[in-house]
Amino acid sequence: MAYIELTVWTRGIIMDKEGRDIVNSVAAAGRLEGRFAQAMENYVDNPDRTNAPTRKYCRVSDSVIENALTYENDQPNIVVLVEQTMVKGWDYMRGMPPGGTLVINTHYTPEYMIRFVPGSERLARLVCVDAAKIADHKWLYYRLGELGLDRLSTEGAAERNNAIAPDIAAPLIAAVVKTTGIVKIETIEPMIANKAAFRAALDQLHIMPLGAAVA
Amino acid sequence: MATAVAKKKKVRINGCVAAAQAAKYADVDVITAYPIRPYTATMMALAQMVANGELDAEYIVADSEHSQLSIAHGASSSGARVFTGSSGVGVQFAYELYSPISGTRMPVQMMIADRTLDPPGDFGSEHTDALSARDMGWLMGWSCDAQEAFDNHLLGFRIGEDRRVLLPQMVCQDGFFVSHITTDVELPDTGQVQEFLPPYTHPYPLDPRRPVSHGPQIMPEQGPPLQLERARAMEGAVPVIEQAHDEFARIFGRRYDPWLEEFMTDGADVVFFVQGAHAVTARYAIRHMRERGAKVGLVRLKTIRPYPTDRVKDALSKFKVVGVIETNLGLGSVSSGGVLYAEACAALYESPTRPLVVSFMAGMGGEAIVLKEFYWMTNKMLDAQKRGAIEKRTHWVGFEE
Structure with missing residues (x-):
C-alpha cells in the first residue's frame, strides 16, 4: 500500500457534504496513522449545483505526495458512488488499475448492479451497501429547508453542521475502510458522528469478489 | 474592534480560508466583497466569521468589483483597515481604482487568488490578472502555500500601514494550487498578532472635525511631485519590508527571506x-x-x-x-x-x-x-x-x- 487514490462521485448540494466527509475523514485518518494524505474536491465541478455530479478526491501514501497540486485522481484504486443512479452515464472507472474496489450506495445487489459497471474486469470487488436505509436517511423532499440552510456549496466555507458523516456517509466510509483497509477502522471510527450506522454497515455489506488481482 | 481571543493552534485549511483567517486575526474594520472564483471561498469564509460573531467588521457586498474597490478606497480614506479581494477578470474590472488607491496612499489589502483571464477564462491559475496591475503602486508578491499566504497577509498590513510606506498591497496566491489545496497552517495566538500588528491609524483620515482633501483635481505642474512621492514610497518600502520580516520571525518563529x-x-x-x-x-x-x-x-x-x-x-x-x-x-x-x-x-x-x-x-x-x-x-x-x-x-x- 504505497500510494492509493480514492475518488468519490456524488451529487451537488444534496449529497455534496457526504462526498466531502468521506474523503476528508479518510485523509485525516491516514495522517493520524502517520502517513501522507490529502483530500480535495474536483476544482471544476465546483461550485456545485443541485444534483449535478461532483467528484471528491483522497490520496493516501507512505511517502510524501509529490503530485499534490494535480487536479484529479488519474488512477483511482477505490471509487465510491454516493447515489446509485450514477452507476450509468459516467466513466467513473476511467484510469482504475487492476484490483480496484467500487462501492455503491444502493438497495440493489452487486449481482444486479455489475451489469451497469463499465470496465468491471478491473475490479477486485464490487461492494453494495444500503447506506440510506442503514443511516435512516430522510431523502431530499423531507430535508430541502435544512439543506438550503446548511449547505453553502463547497466554496471553502464550512458547513453549519460540523459533524462528520452524520448521515449516509457513515455506512459508505465503513464499506471503504472494511473492504480496502485504506485506513484502520479504529482510526477512523472516532471521527464519525453516526457511529451506529458506521458499525451496522460493517456487518451489512454486500461484497462481490471479482477476478482482478492487484497489479 | 474586538476579535475573539485565540490560542496558537494547528489547522488544516486551504489558501482561501487562510487569507480569511489572516483578515480576522488582523481585526479588519471593513470587508468589501464581490464573488468570483476562486476568491469566493475567502469572502464566504469571512461572511461566516462575521455572522458567527467571530469578527466585528462591516461586511459590504458590492454590485461589482469596480464598486468593491471604490468602497474599499472610501473606507480606507476614513481610516479603516480594509480587506478585499478578487480573481481573474474581477481584478481587471476594478482596474481604474488601483492607481487612485495607491495615489492617495491608502493601505487597502487585496487578496488575489489567480485565475486566467478570458480566454481561456477557466478556473485555473495564471498570474496575468494581478501582474497586469504590477505598476500601479501596490506592493505585490506570491505565496506558495496556505501558511505562507496567511503570513503574507499579516506582513502586508504591517508593511503597507507603516507611515514610511502607506501603500496598498496585493497579496497573491495561485488559484487552486494554493487557494483550494489544504495544508497544515499554524494559526497564531491573538497576542502575537497584536504585538506584530498594532492598531491602524491613518495620519490624515477623512473626518468632518478635521477637514482634509484627498485626491483633488490638480494642475499638471502639481503632478510630478505626487508621482515622485509615490515612487519614493515604493523604494522606501524596501527597508520596512526587511524589518517587518525580522519582526515576524521574532514573534512567530517563522523566518522568510522577503525577496x-x-x-x-x-x-x-x-x-x-x-x-x-x-x-x-x-x-x-x-x-x-x-x-x-x-x-x-x-x-x-x-x-x-x-x-x-x-x-x-x-x-x-x-x-x-x-x-x-x-x-x-x-x-x-x-x-x-x-x-x-x-x-x-x-x-x-x-x-x-x-x-x-x-x-x-x-x-x-x-x-x-x-x-x-x-x-x-x-x-x-x-x-x-x-x-x-x-x-x-x-x-x-x-x-x-
Whole structure:
C-alpha cells in the first residue's frame, strides 16, 4: 500500500457534504496513522449545483505526495458512488488499475448492479451497501429547508453542521475502510458522528469478489 | 474592534480560508466583497466569521468589483483597515481604482487568488490578472502555500500601514494550487498578532472635525511631485519590508527571506526562476534531478513589487542558465512569452557575469506543471549550458519535442 487514490462521485448540494466527509475523514485518518494524505474536491465541478455530479478526491501514501497540486485522481484504486443512479452515464472507472474496489450506495445487489459497471474486469470487488436505509436517511423532499440552510456549496466555507458523516456517509466510509483497509477502522471510527450506522454497515455489506488481482 | 481571543493552534485549511483567517486575526474594520472564483471561498469564509460573531467588521457586498474597490478606497480614506479581494477578470474590472488607491496612499489589502483571464477564462491559475496591475503602486508578491499566504497577509498590513510606506498591497496566491489545496497552517495566538500588528491609524483620515482633501483635481505642474512621492514610497518600502520580516520571525518563529527563496542552489549550474505554488512541485523535481546528477536548483521570487533588482542580479549571476517559469501571458513582449523574463534580464544587465536566460511558458490555463515537465525544462537548460547559447528565448512547454 504505497500510494492509493480514492475518488468519490456524488451529487451537488444534496449529497455534496457526504462526498466531502468521506474523503476528508479518510485523509485525516491516514495522517493520524502517520502517513501522507490529502483530500480535495474536483476544482471544476465546483461550485456545485443541485444534483449535478461532483467528484471528491483522497490520496493516501507512505511517502510524501509529490503530485499534490494535480487536479484529479488519474488512477483511482477505490471509487465510491454516493447515489446509485450514477452507476450509468459516467466513466467513473476511467484510469482504475487492476484490483480496484467500487462501492455503491444502493438497495440493489452487486449481482444486479455489475451489469451497469463499465470496465468491471478491473475490479477486485464490487461492494453494495444500503447506506440510506442503514443511516435512516430522510431523502431530499423531507430535508430541502435544512439543506438550503446548511449547505453553502463547497466554496471553502464550512458547513453549519460540523459533524462528520452524520448521515449516509457513515455506512459508505465503513464499506471503504472494511473492504480496502485504506485506513484502520479504529482510526477512523472516532471521527464519525453516526457511529451506529458506521458499525451496522460493517456487518451489512454486500461484497462481490471479482477476478482482478492487484497489479 | 474586538476579535475573539485565540490560542496558537494547528489547522488544516486551504489558501482561501487562510487569507480569511489572516483578515480576522488582523481585526479588519471593513470587508468589501464581490464573488468570483476562486476568491469566493475567502469572502464566504469571512461572511461566516462575521455572522458567527467571530469578527466585528462591516461586511459590504458590492454590485461589482469596480464598486468593491471604490468602497474599499472610501473606507480606507476614513481610516479603516480594509480587506478585499478578487480573481481573474474581477481584478481587471476594478482596474481604474488601483492607481487612485495607491495615489492617495491608502493601505487597502487585496487578496488575489489567480485565475486566467478570458480566454481561456477557466478556473485555473495564471498570474496575468494581478501582474497586469504590477505598476500601479501596490506592493505585490506570491505565496506558495496556505501558511505562507496567511503570513503574507499579516506582513502586508504591517508593511503597507507603516507611515514610511502607506501603500496598498496585493497579496497573491495561485488559484487552486494554493487557494483550494489544504495544508497544515499554524494559526497564531491573538497576542502575537497584536504585538506584530498594532492598531491602524491613518495620519490624515477623512473626518468632518478635521477637514482634509484627498485626491483633488490638480494642475499638471502639481503632478510630478505626487508621482515622485509615490515612487519614493515604493523604494522606501524596501527597508520596512526587511524589518517587518525580522519582526515576524521574532514573534512567530517563522523566518522568510522577503525577496527570494533559494532551493538547492549550492553548486547549481542551472536554476528555475519562478513565483508562486509551482515551486512546490519544482522542489520535488529538483531533488530527483539532483539524484540523477543534474546540477539544478530553484530561485523563487517572493516579492515582485518593489522588485528586488540587486538581489535578483546577485542571486542569478551565480548560475550558467536561468529558466524563467512564467505562468503569465505577455503577448508581444520582449521574449514573446511572459512578463517575468524581461525584468529578470533587466536586473541581470549590470552583472559582469550574466547567465543565459530562457523563458518557459508553463502552467498556462492553470494546468499543473508536472514532474516530467520540470525534467524537460531542466534538460533544455542543460542543453543551453552545453551549447553556450539558448535554443530560443521562449519555449511553450508541452508543445515542443
